[in-house]
Amino acid sequence: MYPAPFHYHRADSLQEAISLLSELGESARALAGGQTLLVWMKLRFDEPQHLVDLSRIPGLSDISMEGDEVCIGALATHAEITKSAVADAIPIVHDCGSGIADAQVRSRGTIGGSLGSADPSCDWPTLLHTLDATLTCVGSEGTRKISVSDLVEDIYTTILKPAELITEIRFKIPPANSGGSYTAFKRCAPAYPTASAGVQLTLADGDVCSDIRMALGSAGLKTITSKKAEDILRGSPLTKAGIDKATETIVAAAEPVPDQRGSEDFKRAVLHTLVKRAVDIAVRRCHGETIRGRHEYV
Amino acid sequence: MSMSEVIASKEISGVSVQVTINGQAYQREVEPRLLLVQLIREELGLTGTHIGCDVTYCGACTVLVDGNPVKSCTMLAIQADQCEILTVEGLEQDSELHPLQKAFSENHGLQCGFCTPGMLMSSVALLAENPDPSPDEIRKGISGNLCRCTGYNNIIKSVQAAAKEMAD
Ligand SMILES: Cc1cc2nc3c(=O)[nH]c(=O)nc-3n(C[C@H](O)[C@H](O)[C@H](O)COP(=O)(O)OP(=O)(O)OC[C@H]3O[C@@H](n4cnc5c(N)ncnc54)[C@H](O)[C@@H]3O)c2cc1C
Numbered sequence: 001m002y003p004a005p006f007h008y009h010r011a012d013s014l015q016e017a018i019s020l021l022s023e024l025g026e027s028a029r030a031l032a033g034g035q036t037l038l039v040w041m042k043l044r045f046d047e048p049q050h051l052v053d054l055s056r057i058p059g060l061s062d063i064s065m066e067g068d069e070v071c072i073g074a075l076a077t078h079a080e081i082t083k084s085a086v087a088d089a090i091p092i093v094h095d096c097g098s099g100i101a102d103a104q105v106r107s108r109g110t111i112g113g114s115l116g117s118a119d120p121s122c123d124w125p126t127l128l129h130t131l132d133a134t135l136t137c138v139g140s141e142g143t144r145k146i147s148v149s150d151l152v153e154d155i156y157t158t159i160l161k162p163a164e165l166i167t168e169i170r171f172k173i174p175p176a177n178s179g180g181s182y183t184a185f186k187r188c189a190p191a192y193p194t195a196s197a198g199v200q201l202t203l204a205d206g207d208v209c210s211d212i213r214m215a216l217g218s219a220g221l222k223t224i225t226s227k228k229a230e231d232i233l234r235g236s237p238l239t240k241a242g243i244d245k246a247t248e249t250i251v252a253a254a255e256p257v258p259d260q261r262g263s264e265d266f267k268r269a270v271l272h273t274l275v276k277r278a279v280d281i282a283v284r285r286c287h288g289e290t291i292r293g294r295h296e297y298v
Numbered sequence: 299m300s301m302s303e304v305i306a307s308k309e310i311s312g313v314s315v316q317v318t319i320n321g322q323a324y325q326r327e328v329e330p331r332l333l334l335v336q337l338i339r340e341e342l343g344l345t346g347t348h349i350g351c352d353v354t355y356c357g358a359c360t361v362l363v364d365g366n367p368v369k370s371c372t373m374l375a376i377q378a379d380q381c382e383i384l385t386v387e388g389l390e391q392d393s394e395l396h397p398l399q400k401a402f403s404e405n406h407g408l409q410c411g412f413c414t415p416g417m418l419m420s421s422v423a424l425l426a427e428n429p430d431p432s433p434d435e436i437r438k439g440i441s442g443n444l445c446r447c448t449g450y451n452n453i454i455k456s457v458q459a460a461a462k463e464m465a466d
Pocket residue numbers: 029030031032033034035036037038039074075099100101102105108109110111112113114115116117121122123124160164165166167189190191192193353354355
């Protein structure tokens with residue numbers, strides 16, 4: 001299966017990519033790992049006339065921890081992130097990256113492409129919400145920082161301007177008394193999740209939840225979040241009743257779309273289980289337990 | 299050609315791709331939309347790499363690009379420019395089958411053989427990273443490869459046997 005014909009441009013620098021994209025306009029797309037874009041082009045969901053290949057731009061795939069901050073270049077692949085010192089230090093990052101598709105897709109797919117496709121089934125955007133990440137975006141009008149929570153306008157649509165690219169992703173290293181968990185339910189490896197849930201929480205003395213962020217993926221047209229659910233748990237000691245209520249609240253905020261992966265009711269039931277599991281693992285990690293989290297297969 | 303001429307031209311210009319496949323260098327002028335699997339099979343005649351689903355699911359088209367497993371139906375040939383590629387044809391050395399090929403043959407790791415080139419390449423990548431994988435790690439490692447007839451148990455047995463052979 002061939003994609004429709006297109007002109008190919010390899011960008012050697014970020015500036016070149018941006019000027020090519022702004023010159024070529026609407027008919028051009030940035031190409032990172034191609035694990036979404038090439039599939040869409042082969043299936044004729046998209047027929048760009050120009051591809052601007054970002055993948056050879058140097059310096060855009062570094063993964064580092066500087067001071068109290070993690071910085072991941074937009075071109076870092078799922079595999080590179082999963083095998084990095086960042087994933088070793090922050091288990092929720094490993095949970096997420098290691099479960100994305102399969103080894104082959106992880107070799108090519110990038111975190112920037114995962115964000116740029118604005119696909120609510122992609123795992124990184126959901127995870128990055130729980131870590132309150134900030135994205136650096138560079139375009140012809142300069143550089144700006146946006147919160148990951150503000151990136152997506154609607155399904156498959158970001159607020160990025162034409163010719164504006166995500167260059168790096170930054171978030172704070174979670175404090176010592178915190179723990180997180182990301183889990184997805186999938187039918188098999190080379191498939192997007194049926195549903196996913198991420199929870200990152202910090203416990204103070206007496207198991208008082210001093211901070212929490214929760215997010216659901218594949219649970220609506222955008223990543224689903226619920227300040228109301230987080231507020232139920234924030235500021236008081238964790239109890240089973242509180243966790244149940246917060247779980248119900250965020251699952252009620254979900255708007256799962258019935259599709260070949262399941263009905264709305266089925267997806268809500270899956271989400272319910274995933275949130276509970278994620279909270280359980282996050283709490284145990286806060287207490288210093290080492291748990292290999294992973295995505296669940298049928 | 300200037301950028302505005304490129305944009306205006308309906309004619310898509312070819313791109314030059316240089317790759318090293320199984321140690322041999324190749325150079326071709328290709329259409330930008332040519333997929334890596336088509337370069338390998340149709341332009342270079344290396345038909346050991348198979349096309350199954352053609353949509354990134356089955357893994358029959360798996361090859362290693364600079365040591366990393368990729369589904370070559372979902373990569374442009376031009377994206378592999380200047381890369382080292384290993385396909386199933388490159389596994390045999392001096393008429394000796396690769397330990398994985400031997401193990402698949404001895405442990406009934408294949409039946410029709412359609413998925414086998416991809417299974418072998420994913421297994422090569424897995425063992426390079428983890429020379430002594432548990433059965434669960436093997437399942438994860440080949441989870442991007444579908445087999446419709448052998449069943450996975452013998453494939454896992456084959457990878458374990460090869461791992462043992464390669465360690466000895
Ligand atoms: C079989 C299969 C299973 C999959 N399963 C999962 C899964 O379980 N979980 C999951 O999360 N993902 C999954 N994916 C998607 C995969 O993770 C993709 O890698 C990812 O969605 C896109 O990254 P990419 O680098 O390939 O982007 P590309 O396909 O190259 O680009 C995608 C879009 O993002 C834009 N873009 C790329 N880079 C940037 C940038 N730096 N700034 C702005 N825009 C940019 C492009 O213009 C394009 O519109 C799966 C894919 C396949 C084929």
